[in-house]
Amino acid sequence: MDRTQPAPTAAPASGALPARATMSKQAKRATHAAFFGFGVDYFDIYLPVVALAPAIHFFQPKGIPPTVETTIFYLTFAATLLGRPVGSIIFGGISDRVGRRNATLIAVAGFTVSTFLMAALPGYAQWGYGGIICLLLLRFIGGIFMGGEYTSANPLALEACPAPRRGIVGAYIGGAYPIGYIAISAVTLPLLSFLPGGSAGSAYQEWGWRVPFLVGGLLGVAFFLFFYRSIDESEAWKAEAAKEATATDSAQEKKTPLRALWRDRVVRRRLLQMMLLMTGLWFAVQSVISPVSGLLITYLKQDAGAVTTALLLSNVALFLGYLTFGHLGQRYGRRRLLIISGIGTVVVSVLGFLAMLMILQNGGNFTLAMVLYTVSLVVSISPFGIATVYLIEAFPTRMRASGYGVAYSVSLVIPSFYSFYMLGLSSFMPYIYTPLVLIAIGGVLTTLGAKIGPETRDASLTEVVAA
Template sequence: MPTDLSDRTNDPEQQRLSPPAKRAVKGACFGFFVDYFDIYLPVVALTPAIAYFQAQHTPASVAATLSYVTLALTLIGRPVGAIIFGRIADITGRRRATLIAVAGAGACTLLMGLLPGYATIGWLSIILVLLLRFVGGVFMGGEYSSANPLAMEASPKRLRGLVGGMIAASYPLGYIAISIVVAITFQFAPAGSPDSPYVQWGWRIPFFVGAALSAWFLLYYRKVEESAAFKRVQGAEKPKSPLRELLTGEHRRKLLQVLLLMTGMWFTVQATLSATPALLSAVIGLPSTEVNTGLLVANVFVAVGYLVMAQLGQRFGRRRMLVLSGIWTVLLAPLAFVAMVREAIGAAAGDGSTLLVMVYATAALVLTVSPWGIVSTYIIERFATGVRASGYGIGYSLAVIIPGFYAFYMLGLTRLMPYEYTPIVLIVLGGVLTAIGALRGPETRDADLD
């Protein structure tokens, strides 16, 4: 019998993480940090320089949509990666799948930083951006599909909420890190016109940093041991295909419930976190540097929100907190978003406060994004060991496809309302689906992962 990664005793209060388990948890946190640093490169680093890849006099709404589509294709590639690497993780091991996935993602990020612009190869430049972000998204989908289940399987039951919150908090830390990198780059390569230093070459620096982080992660993760729970099921009869097993019987019902929940979660995060940078800078006209700095600070509060929500889920139940988060997303988040847009329009016209804009933006982000501190733990607890990586990866990622086209929904909604307010519809829809999806599933905090 392989040695478990966590020290388990009859007294739950004495359970603690063993040194190998700590390495697994740190690896998952580091991997999620690198993943989200990379995934939001188009939003934070490329949005101020999107003119480098497009013709002059491109309308602001089209420029913003190109930024959104770049992110959307990255997100759409993730479920493809979850299917591919979830199967690898469930059959050959979580560790191996993680190493392959991060190596591929890092290579795509490096190639992005080497791309020529519209002035050199025309519209082929933006096509290559979209292609590399999609392929990179495939590899990114493999990272968390493998590393996060490994870390959760290594964790004692009473610590799973905290571990899940720590992993999730690595996401806003990744956002903060990329915001800092871009802010520093702005100091010696200012953004502005299409001929500004940042647009011409400065945007490449964050991509090179992302590639370096992937290489650093690979060096660290070589020290992480394989999941003991996975080793145990290796000795038993494994399903011929984890994906086929996942799409039948009880596993299929679980997957459908998770997909409903996660569709709602993705709608809310797309309408707030993903849409906000381009909305405030490219559409409303606030300075990119101020927006970048404000969102950096906002994500500090989001990181704290993840940890708070993770602990509340461990204390009062993950299902209950997800239901409540859906309700307050519907009732409170739209109010914060409307206040943010109104103040931003005033600030762009010289009659408002950018600081107040970012206060409202922070409130909207904390309300809608903090519940993600529960999500990974909840989904991983829903599936058996033999299909856990596939179930978690597909459930987490496949749900992004419909919300991933949020930019087009926003354009369509302009027939009914001003473009700046269109994300509110998606926020409300996301809150409703989140609450319904959570209600249709059970509580999972007492689930065994052996």
């Protein structure tokens, strides 16, 4: 496959960084807004994993088997992940048709309201299974709006960014994930210190878990106000909209950017390649990150406060990993780094995760176990510091939000059922070791997806990468 791409400016020599480009005030505002919005998004996504994990019995009956209890806990996380692809499809079209800014504002308002409503839910004692059903429903609806937020805000930011800075800016925006995780941990840890959540009827289990949800809602309000007052519409989108308004042959394509993704052979092939890559990266997320707090707290009976603290520190390291991968991707090429990281996931991340589990299962040193987990985390998840910009660079302006949103989020659907894969694998291997299989699958798919794709480092965001 020919991996050439348009280069509107002279490409830098291999391995050399291009000259420093100056970012406009609008580009800086849009970048910080995208970072903040992504951070709020991930804060809300991981509310069940961090804030609700110590109080999950509030929504569950007593006496259920630990495996079922853990699976219900995972479903509160998966519900949001399943909503995000729906939101990306819906809001990708909105963003491409009516503008990135308007789509972002609608999306932020939606997930903010959903988060506030979750903070008010009653538990199993009041509503029986109705409480957990409403929680799952609100998580799904919130996920739809969360998918719309980054599908609109991230293209807006990168369209305003000069090409020599896109790798770093994309990594900075993507790094909002660990920052969001750190923020929710910082909110939850003091609550767990003063309101222990390990016993039924404790203050944290009855009402303390609601505080992080309220904080998540307030962050959504702050982001909406900042975006509304400070961010202008994307100039690239406005230029494309003006061009298509006078071009009758592209009018239908403007109305249906999602259909346009499949009608264009080059774009369709690029979309499928990006979805393969992202499926691998999402498998890594779902196997390295999502099960950990549940496995450690519920299954291996580790202290909730110690686990939350350790994961907070791990995510500080992950943020640095995002920035490092973004810099290396800008210097040596996004595709090359993604291939290397996929191989590293299969080898390094699998071994690190395995060592962590074996140490804790045998009563070994908790600190050493979490250091090994951090290595596994950084190797397998830091490539997300490249993924956002790599995907956005792959699609033309008229369908960029739709292409990015579908590739980024629809790829999440299959990996979202990781808890069921773990249950199925547990029929012939110990349950706590089942994430290892999924980690390896993620690494293989990431490597293949990057291998068949293009290098996009020098691509123009007004053109599509050639097949």
